[in-house]
Amino acid sequence: MAVREISPQKKVLVYTRNFTNRLIHWATFFSVLVLMITGYYIGEPTAVYGQGEAYNQFIMADIRYYHFLAAMVLDVSLMIWFYLAFMSLHHRYWKEMLPLPGTIKGAAEVAKSYLTFKKPPFYAHFDPFDGLLFMVLILFMVMQMLTGFQLYVQALPADYWWSELIHVTTDWVSALLGGSQHVRLVHHIMQWIMVAGIIIHVYLQIAKTIIWQDGHIGQIVGGYKFRDVE
Amino acid sequence: MCQLSSGFSPKSSEERVKALAGLDRRDFLSFCSIMAATLGLSPSFIPKIAEAVEKAARRPSVIWLHFAECSGDSEAFIRSSYPSTEELILNILSIDYHETIMAASGEAAEAALQKAMTENKGKYIAVCEGAIPLATPPGPNAKKGDYLTIGGKTGLELAKEVCADAAAVMCVGNCASFGGVQAQRPNPTGAVGIEEAIGKPTLKIPGCPHNPVNSVATIVNFLLLGSFPKTDNLGRPLFAYGKRIHDHCPRRAHFDAGQFVEEFGDEGAKNGWCLYKMGCKGPETYHNCSMVEYNDGTSWPVKAGHGCIGCSEPNFWDNMSPFYGRLPNVILPGVEATADKVGFTLVGAAAVGAAAHGVYTFMNRKKFDPTLKDKEE
Numbered sequence: 001m002a003v004r005e006i007s008p009q010k011k012v013l014v015y016t017r018n019f020t021n022r023l024i025h026w027a028t029f030f031s032v033l034v035l036m037i038t039g040y041y042i043g044e045p046t047a048v049y050g051q052g053e054a055y056n057q058f059i060m061a062d063i064r065y066y067h068f069l070a071a072m073v074l075d076v077s078l079m080i081w082f083y084l085a086f087m088s089l090h091h092r093y094w095k096e097m098l099p100l101p102g103t104i105k106g107a108a109e110v111a112k113s114y115l116t117f118k119k120p121p122f123y124a125h126f127d128p129f130d131g132l133l134f135m136v137l138i139l140f141m142v143m144q145m146l147t148g149f150q151l152y153v154q155a156l157p158a159d160y161w162w163s164e165l166i167h168v169t170t171d172w173v174s175a176l177l178g179g180s181q182h183v184r185l186v187h188h189i190m191q192w193i194m195v196a197g198i199i200i201h202v203y204l205q206i207a208k209t210i211i212w213q214d215g216h217i218g219q220i221v222g223g224y225k226f227r228d229v230e
Numbered sequence: 231m232c233q234l235s236s237g238f239s240p241k242s243s244e245e246r247v248k249a250l251a252g253l254d255r256r257d258f259l260s261f262c263s264i265m266a267a268t269l270g271l272s273p274s275f276i277p278k279i280a281e282a283v284e285k286a287a288r289r290p291s292v293i294w295l296h297f298a299e300c301s302g303d304s305e306a307f308i309r310s311s312y313p314s315t316e317e318l319i320l321n322i323l324s325i326d327y328h329e330t331i332m333a334a335s336g337e338a339a340e341a342a343l344q345k346a347m348t349e350n351k352g353k354y355i356a357v358c359e360g361a362i363p364l365a366t367p368p369g370p371n372a373k374k375g376d377y378l379t380i381g382g383k384t385g386l387e388l389a390k391e392v393c394a395d396a397a398a399v400m401c402v403g404n405c406a407s408f409g410g411v412q413a414q415r416p417n418p419t420g421a422v423g424i425e426e427a428i429g430k431p432t433l434k435i436p437g438c439p440h441n442p443v444n445s446v447a448t449i450v451n452f453l454l455l456g457s458f459p460k461t462d463n464l465g466r467p468l469f470a471y472g473k474r475i476h477d478h479c480p481r482r483a484h485f486d487a488g489q490f491v492e493e494f495g496d497e498g499a500k501n502g503w504c505l506y507k508m509g510c511k512g513p514e515t516y517h518n519c520s521m522v523e524y525n526d527g528t529s530w531p532v533k534a535g536h537g538c539i540g541c542s543e544p545n546f547w548d549n550m551s552p553f554y555g556r557l558p559n560v561i562l563p564g565v566e567a568t569a570d571k572v573g574f575t576l577v578g579a580a581a582v583g584a585a586a587h588g589v590y591t592f593m594n595r596k597k598f599d600p601t602l603k604d605k606e607e
Contacts, residue, residue, distance in 0.1 A: 043556065044570075045507060050487035059488030114587065117597040154514065158472055171463070180514045181540075181549040185557050185569055192573025196580035203584035207591060211598050 009213070011226035016124050016219045018090040020080075025220050027077040032141075032198075034070035036191060038063045043188055068152060075145055078138070091125050097135040103128045114204075119212060122227050133201060140194050146173045147187040154180065258283075268447040268522060269459070269469045282454040283322060290449060291354040293346055293392055294328040297385045298378050298412050298421055299360030303403035304330045306439035309525065310446075323449065326354070329380075340381055347395060355449065356396035361405040361413050362386050362427040365420030377419040389428050398458055399424065399432040402445050407434035407465075408544040415548055425465065433458050434465045438541035443522050444470040464544065466516065475512035475538050478520040481505065499535060509554040510537030517542040 017025075041048070041063050050057040085094040096103060106120075106128030113120045120127065126134070149170045156163035177183050209217040219225040262279040266272070271279075294304070308331060325331075326346035327339070334342055346354060362385045363377035378385035393399045401407040401424045413421040425432045435445045448467055451459045459467040476482065484490070485504040492498060492507060506513070512520075515538050519530040531538055540550035549558060557569045 045488060045490055048488060050484070050489040054483040054487035054489055057487040057489075059486075061486035063488075115590075117591075117594060119598075154474060155477075158468070179544060179549045181511075181558050184514070185560070188557055188569045189560065189572060192569075192576055195573070196576045199577065199580040199584055203588070207587065211591065213599075 010229040011214070012229055013224045014124060014227045015223055016225050017223045019223070020084065020088075021090070022220055022223060024077050024081050024084075027073055028081075028141075031070040031074040031077065032194075034066060035074065035144075036195065038067040038070065039191060042067060071145070071148055071152075074141065078141060078145065081138070093125055093131070096125065096128060096131040097138075099132060099135075103131060107132050114207070117211065119228075130201075130204065133197070133204075137194065137197050137201065140190055140197065144187060144190055144194070146170050147177075147183045147190070150174050150180065150183045151187060264443065265447050265450045268443050268518075269451055275454075279450060279454055283450065289322060289324040290452065291346055291350040292323045292325045292328075292357055292449075293343065293354050293396070294325060294357045295359065295388065295392060296329045296380075297358065297360030297362050297389065297406065297424075298419070299403060299405040299410065301330055301359070302439040303359045303406075303437075304328070306524075307402070307442045307445070310442035322446070326350075343392075347392065351395045353397050354395075355452070356393050356399045357445075358389065358393070358399060358401050358406040358424045358432070359403055360385075361409045361421040361423060362389055363412070363419035363421045364427065365418070367419075386427055389424060393424070393428050393430060398452070399428070399430060400445065400448065401425070401432050401434045401436070402440045404436045404438045404440075404541055404546065407432075407436035408546075410438070411547050414545060432465060433461065433467065435470070436466060436542040437517065438539075438546075441470075441519070441522060441524060444518070462516070466542070470518045470522075471516040471542060473516065473518070475515045475517055475520050475532070478518075479512055479532060480520065481532060494535070502535075505532060505535075505537040506556070508537045509552065509556060511540035511543075511546075511550045511553075512538040514550075515540040515543055 040046075042060075045060065048059055050059050084092075085097070086092060110120045110127045110129035112118070149166050150173050153163050153166040153170070156166070174180060174183055177186055205217045205220075209215065214226040214228070216225050259276065259280060262276045262283065263273070265279050266275045269275075296304070327343045329339070332339060332342065362375065364375055364386065365377065366372050366374050367376050369376075373384070375384035375386040380388055383391070404410045405412065405421075406424050409417075409421050409423045409426075412419060413423070423432075423434075425434075433448065435441075435448060437444075444467070447469065448459060451457075451467075451469075459469055461467055462471055464471075476485070479485070481502060481504045484502070485506055489501075489503040490498060490507040491503050491505050494508070504510070510532065512532060519538070520532065523530045523533065537553070539553045540546040543550065551558065555568070559566050560569055560572050562572075
């Protein structure tokens with residue numbers, strides 16, 4: 001068996017992701033994972049069923065509870081994410097996620113690099129291609145949040161500040177989509193699109209780590225990645 | 231709730247005649263109790279309701295109009311026995327014009343309508359049943375709304391004329407409220423609900439058919455308080471449409487327990503489990519069926535073993551279908567697919583794309599891997 005030689009390229013470690021950043025990423029990861037599994041069950045109850053008398057089992061009720069709990073975690077982490085995009089002391093990333101001319105040009109360069117394997121410039125936080133992909137994923141999460149609240153509020157009692165607040169802030173979603181069934185449909189399809197987006201996201205991080213040998217995927221755990229020394 | 235009443239045995243013809251002559255006290259108080267319960271009022275309101283109904287100086291005049299519909303709401307209305315048809319027509323309301331049940335016809339009927347409108351100008355309740363077609367039929371002399379013509383007037387003209395001087399416009403049934411089946415895709419007659427047609431806010435008692443308990447309770451609310459009940463943002467009274475079917479469903483325990491009917495006739499269906507997987511639209515339908523039930527508390531769809539189809543929601547024929555599936559289908563140009571099929575296709579495409587790039591990367595590994603490059607040199 002051949003032993004892989006270490007790349008002759010000299011590298012230094014760069015601190016790219018601070019603790020809050022990584023915490024938000026994993027809070028999002030776990031809440032989305034829980035949301036996808038419980039959400040699938042709520043949409044199409046499969047595999048696990050109550051046995052015998054109904055009085056002391058709450059399978060669907062519990063699964064819905066965890067769905068709502070995870071949704072709250074995701075909503076809060078999304079809000080912090082939006083706050084930090086503009087206010088972070090470590091790295092304000094809002095500009096890198098908007099489809100501005102510079103970002104689009106950079107994203108095209110990175111996309112080309114996946115085909116030509118010509119190394120793009122070093123980006124400390126994330127490259128513009130990822131920035132645009134994240135913006136799409138974040139937008140989808142916001143839409144999931146808005147449609148999700150519309151579905152969630154149906155189960156709440158009326159004349160109660162929490163349901164009133166949700167009605168005031170998200171009723172336009174129902175009106176826009178044409179009724180609660182379409183809200184449900186959008187919530188469902190959006191999730192499938194997000195699964196596709198997550199596949200692309202995870203694949204790209206793994207591929208980048210292998211292609212550029214810069215420990216890229218490790219930065220979301222440890223906060224550091226390698227930078228080539230010229 | 232209707233068990234409060236003294237029963238629902240169909241009255242014999244003899245009893246019907248008696249009821250016509252005069253309503254007995256017991257039945258009348260039963261009626262008042264049902265109204266109090268439907269409106270969500272405490273029992274202390276029963277005497278007040280009795281007083282309001284008895285002392286109403288004049289029974290409210292009702293003009294009942296039919297538009298594009300199947301008369302199902304009139305059928306439901308005349309089949310209620312608490313309040314019974316006789317009570318409704320003779321004691322509680324003054325139904326001055328109703329195309330299906332009135333004895334008069336032709337010019338006499340038209341005269342009755344004109345008389346009721348002029349005598350009670352600004353005071354009568356216009357009850358509308360059915361949608362109004364707005365499209366113009368093909369043909370040389372056709373004009374807007376000609377798909378529906380009653381007594382030489384189009385439905386739109388008639389509705390505008392009668393509703394203009396009404397104290398309130400009450401839409402019974404889904405057709406009048408939201409357009410109903412004829413307003414669904416592709417809607418060849420351009421049918422719309424009353425509110426959209428006349429451009430005036432209406433009170434809506436949707437349902438297919440509506441539950442007469444709700445329409446009568448709304449009128450009793452009017453007699454009692456002089457105003458119509460508080461409504462939701464669609465114009466449906468909150469006492470009847472404030473909660474979902476799901477919230478008071480007798481099968482709710484099985485939903486929470488995760489016990490579902492998989493197909494009609496299976497063990498779950500025999501045990502009365504939840505109809506969620508059979509496409510029951512109870513979780514998205516606001517109506518009080520699960521509390522008051524239909525035909526004097528005899529039954530309602532979920533009690534009978536069939537899922538709710540959401541008949542009190544706007545455009546339920548389009549939005550709630552397929553009736554035996556949870557989600558509407560996705561309509562793309564030329565294709566109609568389930569949401570999951572679309573989802574699997576997207577996820578599959580992403581996975582195939584990622585795998586293809588993975589293979590491509592492996593084939594080109596020499597281009598980026600310095601260790602391999604060195605070996606080659």
